[in-house]
Amino acid sequence: MLMKSGARKRRTLRPDTVLSPVSSPDEEYYLWALPVCCIRALKREVLRRPGERRRLELACGVCGRSWRITSSLDERVLSRFVTHAGPRAGGSHPAA
Ligand SMILES: [Zn+2]
Secondary structure, eight states: OOOOOGGGGGGOOOTTOEEEETTOTTOOEEGGGSOHHHHHHHHHHHHSOBTBOOBSOEEOTTTOOEEEEEEOOOHHHHHHBOBOOOGGGOSOOOOO
């Protein structure tokens, strides 16, 4: 009998990432509420080798949606994407 272990969970993203659609920035969704294709697109970005510049948006090539990361506690997400802390924080943050 085969039992599924948690061995594959290393590639799972933390669920506390919040995104909002570029087309309607007032809406916010948790990562797990996104369409599966968009979650896959995000995973692909996050699991890619580091070195590229951080992205402003996540563009899903399957459904054509674009997302901005509103907040995340996942270091891998933060290192791949610029976070947009809502409409009021549109200015640029000083480099820390
Ligand atoms: Zn999608």
